[in-house]
Amino acid sequence: MSPAKASHLTAALAVAFAAAVWGCAFPATRYLLDAGLSVGALLTLRFGIGGTALLALALATGVPWKRQDLKDGLVLGAVLAALFWLQTDGLRFTSTTKNAFITGLYVIFTPMVALLAGDRLRPIHGAAAGVAFLGLVLLVFKPGESFGGWHPRGDTFTLLNAVLVGVHIVLTAHYSRRANPWVLAFIQVAAVGLVSGAVALAFPSVYGFQGGRGLALPGVWLALAFLGLLATTVAFWLQSRFQSQLGATEAGVLFSLEPLWATLLAVSGLIPGVRDRLSWAQWGGAALLLAAALVAELGPRLLGGAPATDETIG
Numbered sequence: 001m002s003p004a005k006a007s008h009l010t011a012a013l014a015v016a017f018a019a020a021v022w023g024c025a026f027p028a029t030r031y032l033l034d035a036g037l038s039v040g041a042l043l044t045l046r047f048g049i050g051g052t053a054l055l056a057l058a059l060a061t062g063v064p065w066k067r068q069d070l071k072d073g074l075v076l077g078a079v080l081a082a083l084f085w086l087q088t089d090g091l092r093f094t095s096t097t098k099n100a101f102i103t104g105l106y107v108i109f110t111p112m113v114a115l116l117a118g119d120r121l122r123p124i125h126g127a128a129a130g131v132a133f134l135g136l137v138l139l140v141f142k143p144g145e146s147f148g149g150w151h152p153r154g155d156t157f158t159l160l161n162a163v164l165v166g167v168h169i170v171l172t173a174h175y176s177r178r179a180n181p182w183v184l185a186f187i188q189v190a191a192v193g194l195v196s197g198a199v200a201l202a203f204p205s206v207y208g209f210q211g212g213r214g215l216a217l218p219g220v221w222l223a224l225a226f227l228g229l230l231a232t233t234v235a236f237w238l239q240s241r242f243q244s245q246l247g248a249t250e251a252g253v254l255f256s257l258e259p260l261w262a263t264l265l266a267v268s269g270l271i272p273g274v275r276d277r278l279s280w281a282q283w284g285g286a287a288l289l290l291a292a293a294l295v296a297e298l299g300p301r302l303l304g305g306a307p308a309t310d311e312t313i314g
Helices: 008-034 039-061 067-091 096-103 106-116 123-140 154-175 181-202 220-245 248-255 258-268 280-302
Strands: none
Touching (some): 008 039, 008 067, 106 123, 154 220, 248 280
8 A cells, every 4th residue: 555645845845855865965975985985885884774774664664565666676776776886986086066966967867867758747847957957067067177177987977877866766756656665765775785785795905895994983983874874764765755746857856956955065064074165156056956946846836837746657
C-alpha cells in the first residue's frame, strides 16, 4: 500500500529541505577528502551508515518487500553509484562551490531527460529551468582563465554527474509513484555502499582505507554521521516519499537550490579548511537560482493554473 498523499506544499518543502541537506554535504565531503579519506572509503562509510539506518527503519515499520520495488531500487542504485563516484572524485580536482554549481546543471538536464522519457513539460517549469541555468553559468564561469576556469578532469567528471542526476530525478519520479519509499531508499543506498566497498577492496592503493588515515582526526566521524544519517537516510527517504507528488522538472528546479546552500556554507568558513570566495557575478547567479525556484513554485498559482502535480508520466 502506497503512503497517503501529502499536500503539494508539503511535498515541495520536503524536497527543498532535502536539497538544503545535500547542499551542506558538499563542504562536509570536501572536509573528509582533505582529512585523507579516499573516495572509496568515504562513500563506503557514508552509504554504509545510511543503508544500515534505512534497513533498521524499514524493518521496524514492517513495510512489504515487493520484487518490483527491489528492481526499481537496483536501477536507481546503479545510477546513484555512478553519479556519486563522478561527483566525489571530481571534487578532488575542483573547488567545493564549482563542484556544487556544475552538479546543479541537472536543472537543465532534468527536463531534457523527462521529455525523452515521455513526460509532459509545463512551460512555467521550462522557463524556471532556463533561469536556473543562467544562474549556474554566472556561478561557474571565470573570465580570464583557460576554458573559463574549467578543469578537464574535476569539472568534466562533475558535469557527467549532473547528467546522471537528471536521469536519477526522472527515474525517481516514475518509480516513487509505485514503490514503497522505505524499500526504494534502502535498496539504492545499499547498492552504492556495496559498489563503493567493492571498488575500495579492488583498488586499495587508490580508493581503499589506506590504513584508516584520517579516521582519527577531530570532526571526521561527526561529518560522516551527518552525511550518513541526514544527507543519506533522511534526504533519500524524503525524495523517495515526496517526489512522486511533484513533476520531474519542478523537482529538478527545487533541487537546484542545492548549490546555493553549498555556497553559503563554503563561504562561511564554518567547515574547517573550507573557505571559498565569490564574485558579484557569482552572487547574482545564486540570486537567479533562488528566483527560479520561486518561479517554479509560485508561477502556476499566480497564473491561475493547477498545482504542478499534473506533470504527467508517459
